[in-house]
Structure formats: C-alpha cells, structure tokens
Amino acid sequence: EAAVTQSPRNKVTVTGGNVTLSCRQTNSHNYMYWYRQDTGHGLRLIHYSYGAGNLQIGDVPDGYKATRTTQEDFFLLLELASPSQTSLYFCASSATGGGYEQYFGPGTRLTVL
Amino acid sequence: QQQVRQSSQSLTVWEGETAILNCSYENSAFDYFPWYQQFPGEGPALLIAIRSVSDKKEDGRFTIFFNKREKNLSLHIKDSQPGDSATYFCAASGDRGSALGRLHFGAGTQLIVIP
Incomplete structure (x- = not known):
C-alpha cells in the first residue's frame, strides 16, 4: 500500500522563524505535492515536483520554497514564517501527474505566533 | 480564481438518507473528476472518480452523476451511515502533459450523518 510520511506532525514557531x-x-512515485488546507479554501497547491x-x-x-532531493524526499521551507502561514500542510505523491x-x-x- | 466549486460548506442528513454533494467547474478541458474523502486527523483519500466520457460512475453506495454540458457533477451517498461523516473534496484535472495536468480541489463539503 502507498505510504507517505510527514514530519514533524506539529510545529510551533514565531514570526520570522x-x-x-x-x-x-x-511508493516509487514520480510526482510529489505540497498542499495547505484552510477552512473555506480546501486544499491549495503550493509546489510540486x-x-x-x-x-x-x-x-x-509566495513565502514558500521547496526542494526535491531524491525521488523519495520532498521538503517545504518557510524561511521567514508569518502568521498567515499558520495552516495544516499535506504532502502527497502520485505515479504520474493529472488524472x-x-x-x-x-x-x-x-x-x- | 476557484476552478472547482462546491456549493455547500456543510451538509447534515439523517442515517439512511441519501446525501447529495454538488460540484461545478470552470474549465471545459478538465476530463477527470475524483472525489476525495477526509476523516478528522487524516489526509484525504480517493473515494471514487469519473472521466468525462461517462455520465455516471457507481461504487457500492457511492455514485457520481456527471453533466458535461452544464459543467457540474454530484456525489450521491445512498443509505448514509454515521461512519460516512467526513469532509468530501471534489477535484478536477485535464491533460497531464499540460499545465492542467494536476488536481484542482474544491473547498470541501463537511458531511454530518446523524444516527
């Protein structure tokens, strides 16, 4: 079965952090995605690879960088975090893009904070 | 610009009723429409999907009805159970070789099934 893990599960930081x-x-998938989920907006795509x-x-x-170092690993970087980036973040993978x-x-x- | 719209943020039904979740989209080039189900504390998971060449897709108690001309679709959950209480996301994508080749999600509908 497909397996996608994320870390950390919870994170608190301060503005500018x-x-x-x-x-x-x-899963040996080619595509990986970063989404943020906010009430009223659903899942919004930040970056993908x-x-x-x-x-x-x-x-x-805006405000996010990402890096795909290997087929398995995808990182999302917030270099100067702001309160507007408080959210629930999901990573996903798929064999190919689209459908x-x-x-x-x-x-x-x-x-x- | 929201390319996929879900008409209700929340929907409450009684156990045993049919829940109907509605979705519409902007781009006529979309040809693949999955519905994802998300339980609290978990990531979304694919529930059922339809391609634009079909007007209906059924999987157990879950059925998608698709209207290409009107650019809308609906998810029907027959004989709703309390365990169906979750958030349901409608999504769409087009030719994976183009900029459309990624999923566009709606804002989600939270379904509550009362026992």
Whole structure:
C-alpha cells in the first residue's frame, strides 16, 4: 500500500522563524505535492515536483520554497514564517501527474505566533 | 480564481438518507473528476472518480452523476451511515502533459450523518 510520511506532525514557531517540513514516500512515485488546507479554501497547491531536482510552482507559492532531493524526499521551507502561514500542510505523491490517484500523508499542523 | 466549486460548506442528513454533494467547474478541458474523502486527523483519500466520457460512475453506495454540458457533477451517498461523516473534496484535472495536468480541489463539503 502507498505510504507517505510527514514530519514533524506539529510545529510551533514565531514570526520570522525558519521552518522545514519533511515528506517521504516509499511508493516509487514520480510526482510529489505540497498542499495547505484552510477552512473555506480546501486544499491549495503550493509546489510540486515530477522528479528529483525538479520543482513546479503551484497556486499559492509566495513565502514558500521547496526542494526535491531524491525521488523519495520532498521538503517545504518557510524561511521567514508569518502568521498567515499558520495552516495544516499535506504532502502527497502520485505515479504520474493529472488524472491519477494521489496518496496523502497524515499532515503537519503549523502554528506561527 | 476557484476552478472547482462546491456549493455547500456543510451538509447534515439523517442515517439512511441519501446525501447529495454538488460540484461545478470552470474549465471545459478538465476530463477527470475524483472525489476525495477526509476523516478528522487524516489526509484525504480517493473515494471514487469519473472521466468525462461517462455520465455516471457507481461504487457500492457511492455514485457520481456527471453533466458535461452544464459543467457540474454530484456525489450521491445512498443509505448514509454515521461512519460516512467526513469532509468530501471534489477535484478536477485535464491533460497531464499540460499545465492542467494536476488536481484542482474544491473547498470541501463537511458531511454530518446523524444516527
């Protein structure tokens, strides 16, 4: 079965702080995604990647960087965290893009004070 | 700009009733429409999906009705159970070789099934 793990599961930081969210998938999937989930907005795509070293910009990329170091690992970086980035973050993977099933991780709840 | 819209933020039904969740989309180039189900504390998971060449897809108690001309679709949950209480996301994607080749999610509908 598809497996996507995220760490940490919860994180509290202060405004201006540096945060790295980690995601690992063991499905040998090519595509990986970072979403944020907020009430009233659903799931919004931040960045995605279709392979190691590749990065594509999503719908809400401002204030976020991402890096895909290997096929398995995808990181989301907030270098100067702001309260507006308080959210629930999900990582997902899929075999290919578009019309194929995405497998989601359990999420990371980030609070920026 | 919301490319996928879900008409209700929440929906409450009694156990045994049919829950109907509605969704509409903007881009006529979308051709794949999955519904994801999310329980509290978990990530979303694929529930059922339809391609635009079909107008209906059934899987047990869950059925998608799709209207290409009107650019809308609905998820029907027959004989709703308390265990169906969750948030349901409608999504859409198009040609995976283009900029449309990623999922666009709606805002979600929280379904509550009262025993």
